[in-house]
Amino acid sequence: MSVPVRDNRYPHRHLLGIDGLSADEIGYLLDVSDSYVDLNRKVDKKQTGLRGQTLINLFFENSTRTRTSFELAGKRLGSDVINMSVAASAIKKGETLLDTAMTLNAMHPDVLVVRHPESGAVKLLSEKVECAVINAGDGSHEHPTQALLDALTIRRRRGRLDGLVVAICGDILHSRVARSNIHLLNVMGARVRLVAPPTLLPTAAVRLGAEVFNDMRAGLADCDIVMMLRLQTERMQGRFVPSTREYYRFYGLDSEKLALARPDALIMHPGPMNRGVEIDSQLADDITRSVILDQVELGVAVRMACLEVLSGNRRRRSIESAVA
Numbered sequence: 001m002s003v004p005v006r007d008n009r010y011p012h013r014h015l016l017g018i019d020g021l022s023a024d025e026i027g028y029l030l031d032v033s034d035s036y037v038d039l040n041r042k043v044d045k046k047q048t049g050l051r052g053q054t055l056i057n058l059f060f061e062n063s064t065r066t067r068t069s070f071e072l073a074g075k076r077l078g079s080d081v082i083n084m085s086v087a088a089s090a091i092k093k094g095e096t097l098l099d100t101a102m103t104l105n106a107m108h109p110d111v112l113v114v115r116h117p118e119s120g121a122v123k124l125l126s127e128k129v130e131c132a133v134i135n136a137g138d139g140s141h142e143h144p145t146q147a148l149l150d151a152l153t154i155r156r157r158r159g160r161l162d163g164l165v166v167a168i169c170g171d172i173l174h175s176r177v178a179r180s181n182i183h184l185l186n187v188m189g190a191r192v193r194l195v196a197p198p199t200l201l202p203t204a205a206v207r208l209g210a211e212v213f214n215d216m217r218a219g220l221a222d223c224d225i226v227m228m229l230r231l232q233t234e235r236m237q238g239r240f241v242p243s244t245r246e247y248y249r250f251y252g253l254d255s256e257k258l259a260l261a262r263p264d265a266l267i268m269h270p271g272p273m274n275r276g277v278e279i280d281s282q283l284a285d286d287i288t289r290s291v292i293l294d295q296v297e298l299g300v301a302v303r304m305a306c307l308e309v310l311s312g313n314r315r316r317r318s319i320e321s322a323v324a
């Protein structure tokens with residue numbers, strides 16, 4: 001079976017961030033993602049729509065979920081997938097990011113999936129290559145496919161995003177997941193609350209279009225979704241919280257604080273989780289409230305959709321340029 005031909009409602013070459021995308025473009029990516037969920041639950045999942053195409057996963061930072069799910073997504077659509085390990089690459093010999101990009105570009109990949117510790121590095125790279133580029137997380141800037149899979153998880157559970165109150169809690173300052181989610185939820189009509197100690201909030205937090213809370217109990221009151229974030233210690237220079245024990249007491253999600261949210265409020269976390277730091281271990285595993293593993297499952301569908309849509313755009317462009 002080949003990839004279905006759909007309307008071109010996401011006309012871009014790359015997926016670098018959520019900022020700047022319209023509600024229609026986001027809704028379209030979510031609809032295409034939805035169409036892959038059932039397929040991924042079947043025993044026979046193999047599609048051939050991306051046969052002959054090459055996807056390169058280029059990760060300059062650690063990853064479990066994101067890298068694996070891009071690999072699965074590419075393979076399920078029939079693409080060849082190469083995982084570039086930075087530890088074993090010429091980058092360790094002093095090659096610059098752009099030289100690496102140009103080298104890979106010369107081998108004609110169709111899609112580059114890039115994660116990099118510097119905000120803006122993925123965009124810079126996308127300007128130097130001919131293939132489609134997907135940002136798999138750049139510094140504390142954006143992580144668009146994570147926001148899409150979070151939105152798909154909420155939409156499938158609640159039937160909508162519009163009008164829901166979403167509390168994003170924890171290390172907002174260093175979180176690309178928070179930034180992409182704020183953009184997406186605002187565009188889709190949800191109400192965003194940011195819940196964190198002042199040290200873990202960006203100075204211009206209110207300008208992001210969210211309500212800001214330093215008191216977690218007030219921030220969780222009557223919300224529909226509780227999205228917990230990890231303390232991104234690898235991005236911290238110096239100490240941002242007095243101790244993880246104290247942090248858990250004031251900002252960790254436990255059943256007492258969760259009781260202030262709506263009785264059916266969903267618990268989300270992009271992973272990796274630090275149990276007992278930002279979330280109580282039992283709550284994280286409570287399948288009546290926690291949709292953390294749904295997020296992982298839907299991540300594959302979202303990445304299949306992004307690969308399908310960007311590769312369709314690439315094909316269209318090459319046909320148009322051949323005709324011109």
Ligand code: NCD
Pocket residue numbers: 065066137143146176177229230232270271272
């Ligand atoms: C997140 C990331 O890398 O930004 N993880 C992920 O992609 N699932 C969040 C994190 O590392 O805490």
